[in-house]
Amino acid sequence: MYRNRPNLWGFLFISPQLIGLLIFSLVPLIYAFTLSFTSWNGFGASEFVGLTNYVSQFQNPDFWKAMLNTIYYMFLVVPIGIFISLLLSIGLNKIRGKEIYRVFFFMPVVTSSVSVGIIFMWILNGDFGILNQLLSYIGIDGPMWLTDTKWVIPSIALLSIWWGLGYNMVIFLAGLQGISQSYYEAASIDGATSFQKFRHITLPLLTPTTFFVTIMTIISSFQVFDQAFVMTQGGPAKASYTIVFHIYEQAFVDFTMGQSSSAAIILFVIILIFTLIQFKLQDRWVFYEK
Amino acid sequence: MKNNIDFQSATVLDQAHTKNNKNLSKILLHILLIAGSFIMVFPFIWTILSSLKNMAQIFVIPPQWIPDPVMWSNYIDSLLAMPFGLAYFNSFYITVVIVLSTLITASMAAYAFAKINFKGANVLFILFLATMMIPKQVTMIPLYLVMDQLGWLDTHLSLVVPGALFNAFAVFLLRQFVMGIPRELEEAAIMDGAGYVRIYWNIILPLIRPALAAIAIFTFLQSWNNFLDPLIYLNTPEKFTVPILLNSFKGLYTANWPLMMAGTVISVIPVLIVYIFSQKQIIEGVAITGIKG
Numbered sequence: 001m002y003r004n005r006p007n008l009w010g011f012l013f014i015s016p017q018l019i020g021l022l023i024f025s026l027v028p029l030i031y032a033f034t035l036s037f038t039s040w041n042g043f044g045a046s047e048f049v050g051l052t053n054y055v056s057q058f059q060n061p062d063f064w065k066a067m068l069n070t071i072y073y074m075f076l077v078v079p080i081g082i083f084i085s086l087l088l089s090i091g092l093n094k095i096r097g098k099e100i101y102r103v104f105f106f107m108p109v110v111t112s113s114v115s116v117g118i119i120f121m122w123i124l125n126g127d128f129g130i131l132n133q134l135l136s137y138i139g140i141d142g143p144m145w146l147t148d149t150k151w152v153i154p155s156i157a158l159l160s161i162w163w164g165l166g167y168n169m170v171i172f173l174a175g176l177q178g179i180s181q182s183y184y185e186a187a188s189i190d191g192a193t194s195f196q197k198f199r200h201i202t203l204p205l206l207t208p209t210t211f212f213v214t215i216m217t218i219i220s221s222f223q224v225f226d227q228a229f230v231m232t233q234g235g236p237a238k239a240s241y242t243i244v245f246h247i248y249e250q251a252f253v254d255f256t257m258g259q260s261s262s263a264a265i266i267l268f269v270i271i272l273i274f275t276l277i278q279f280k281l282q283d284r285w286v287f288y289e290k
Numbered sequence: 291m292k293n294n295i296d297f298q299s300a301t302v303l304d305q306a307h308t309k310n311n312k313n314l315s316k317i318l319l320h321i322l323l324i325a326g327s328f329i330m331v332f333p334f335i336w337t338i339l340s341s342l343k344n345m346a347q348i349f350v351i352p353p354q355w356i357p358d359p360v361m362w363s364n365y366i367d368s369l370l371a372m373p374f375g376l377a378y379f380n381s382f383y384i385t386v387v388i389v390l391s392t393l394i395t396a397s398m399a400a401y402a403f404a405k406i407n408f409k410g411a412n413v414l415f416i417l418f419l420a421t422m423m424i425p426k427q428v429t430m431i432p433l434y435l436v437m438d439q440l441g442w443l444d445t446h447l448s449l450v451v452p453g454a455l456f457n458a459f460a461v462f463l464l465r466q467f468v469m470g471i472p473r474e475l476e477e478a479a480i481m482d483g484a485g486y487v488r489i490y491w492n493i494i495l496p497l498i499r500p501a502l503a504a505i506a507i508f509t510f511l512q513s514w515n516n517f518l519d520p521l522i523y524l525n526t527p528e529k530f531t532v533p534i535l536l537n538s539f540k541g542l543y544t545a546n547w548p549l550m551m552a553g554t555v556i557s558v559i560p561v562l563i564v565y566i567f568s569q570k571q572i573i574e575g576v577a578i579t580g581i582k583g
Contacts, residue, residue: 009486010408016395018414020455024433025421031432088326091319103569104327107334110565110572112515114533115558118540119333122340122547130336133353162330167576174577223425226517230537244427251431252522261431268428275423 032268035261042255053262063263065238066246069153073242074221076157077164082213085165089172090202102173106166117230120159121146146232149239156227156240164220168213175209176202208282215278219271243267334558341365341551348547364552368539371549374556376528377535382560384449384531385513391454392509393502400464400498401490405476415465418458426518434522448523449531453513460505467501468494504575507568514561532557 011018036053040046057063088105092098108116123129124145132142145155183201192200225244228234234241234249241249247267250260340348341364342357369375402408403415433452434443442448471494479489495502520534527538536557543549565572 006406007408010402010406010411013402013406013486013490014399014414016455017399017418017457017461020395020452021418021421021458023436024452024456025424025429025458026417028429028432028436029421029424031435032429035432091323095316095319095323097320099570101323101327102573104330106569106573107331107562107565109576110511110515110561111558112533112536112561113517114536114540115554116333118536118550118554119337121540122551123333123336125547128349128351128547130353133351162333165330170573170576219425223427225427229521230540247427247430251434257431257435264428264431268425271425271428272423 029268032261032264035258036265038258040258042257046258049258053258054266057259057262057266062238062241063246066241066243069239069241070222070224070243073153073157073160073224074218076154077160077221078214078217080157081161081164081168081217082210084161085168085213086172086206086210088165089169089176090198092169092173093176102166102170105169108163109166111163113226114230116159116163117227120155120227121231124155124158147236149236152232152236152240156224156231159227159231160221160224164217168217171213172206172209175206178209179205211281212278215274218274222267222271222274337551337554337558340547341555343548345546345548361548364548365556368549368552368556371543372535372539372553373528373530374532374535374553377530377532378560380446380529381514381531381533384446384453385510387450388453388513389506389509392457392460393506395455396457396460396505397464397468397495397498397502398490399461400468401494403461403465404468405471405489405494406486418461422458422462430518430522437523443523444525444529445523446529449513449516449519452519453509457505457509460509463505464498464501467498471497503571504578507564507572507575510564511561511572532560 035046037048037050038046039049039052092101095101123131126132126142126144126147129142129145131145135142143151145151179202183205184197187197187201223244224242225248228240228242228245229248232240234245243263244267247260247263250256250263254260339355339357342360342362343354344359344361344364347354347357399418403411403418437443437448440447442451475493475497476489479493484492515533516531517533517537520531521537524530524534527535530538536553539553540550543553
């Protein structure tokens with residue numbers, strides 16, 4: 001009968017996902033914490049070393065290099081990416097043919113990091129890439145995008161902005177759809193100009209969406225790895241060496257698992273902080289809107 | 291009175307004027323959007339064009355836009371150069387197994403969390419929510435060690451089993467949908483003597499079909515495009531999935547751009563086909579859920 005033994009049936013129904021959660025998420029997370037306090041190097045005995053891994057991480061120039069590269073990348077992708085996608089979604093919001101434009105702008109989102117990485121390696125090729133050839137038509141001598149230490153992070157940022165633009169656009173469009181038409185009608189009656197409507201209705205009411213997109217982009221920026229791995233292997237001269245690259249390299253190239261885990265935990269804490277900010281602000285907005 | 295008429299005609303004129311202005315700015319906007327769309331799609335077009343050139347054509351300055359002669363043989367060459375067929379097969383069956391099992395396991399958990407009043411349900415659900423915050427890069431080392439312990443390294447189990455059994459986001463999203471199903475439907479079934487399994491299978495599953503479709507598409511994209519996991523777990527080229535194979539292809543054929551572009555086109559085609567046929571669902575799915583493919 002239906003109401004019989006809800007505890008047993010409840011557990012039966014969640015058990016496949018619960019087992020998955022324990023083995024593939026919760027246990028590994030605890031394991032990562034534990035490893036970060038040991039000197040384990042992939043084989044042999046592991047010793048408890050306290051905070052040594054964290055201390056040496058903070059003294060490791062590679063760690064700081066990776067951190068700075070990642071933050072630099074984030075400061076390019078977050079403002080530029082969000083600004084372009086915001087403008088784009090406002091332009092698309094009420095225009096005929098929106099659905100068709102959306103298809104084109106969203107297309108890169110579904111393709112894999114490796115394929116977009118290879119495509120951009122060719123486009124950004126310093127000698128024969130199409131970008132520099134097009135630039136030369138307007139008299140600009142383009143840089144060696146991926147092999148110049150100054151340009152490699154902006155190049156990866158360019159790829160990421162192109163890659164993620166459609167995603168942000170869709171989120172912004174959903175946010176714009178959520179703004180009630182009555183505000184605009186009321187403003188029209190009061191004789192507001194389009195710009196005033198944008199400034200005093202659209203922008204403020206879109207704030208929750210903008211924050212959501214910003215936090216999500218910050219979080220994904222801290223996780224940047226695939227693009228750098230495919231296009232530059234972290235080079236030239238570690239100029240595109242990111243924090244996840246550092247974790248990967250310490251774990252699977254140097255086999256200093258303990259060291260690597262401490263970097264992973266630092267990344268976890270950074271991302272956790274941004275996630276919690278997101279949760280907190282979300283609560284506030286829900287409250288304000290009511 | 292005269293003043294009034296003047297005022298009216300002035301407004302009419304003004305309206306006509308703003309209407310013209312509006313049309314003009316609409317046209318301008320369309321031009322900008324068409325240009326933008328072109329920039330977005332251009333990398334793909336350029337990839338296809340490059341994939342059909344030979345080595346002489348590809349290194350020409352200024353660039354040759356249309357390949358002549360058209361080198362279809364690049365596709366045959368890149369298919370022969372690496373076991374693309376095998377990678378396709380691997381990616382395909384891994385993805386199908388993951389998608390189907392996710393639909394079942396996640397909807398089961400969603401049903402239990404939404405409709406069965408069992409002990410610890412709330413705490414466990416919060417646990418599911420909390421794990422959504424853990425980035426996969428943080429658990430990649432321990433997961434590698436877990437796979438090692440299980441003896442799953444360099445096997446497809448390392449990809450299939452976690453994919454099939456753990457998708458907190460799918461559980462969360464499906465639970466929202468199951469919660470929206472009115473109690474009366476279940477109660478009618480209970481009156482007919484239906485148990486949990488029959489209610490789940492005959493009532494819940496058919497009613498959440500749209501949500502299941504969205505989860506299926508996203509899981510497909512995630513699994514097909516997954517790079518980090520197979521990169522860490524797989525060593526044998528015969529076991530590679532498409533992204534990993536493409537990456538090693540890149541390593542082997544550096545500077546042979548036509549071949550690399552052909553390989554890239556081959557690897558992108560399945561997702562683009564899925565995208566073209568389900569773009570509406572994908573885009574609307576992102577809008578509702580805010581998840582990335």
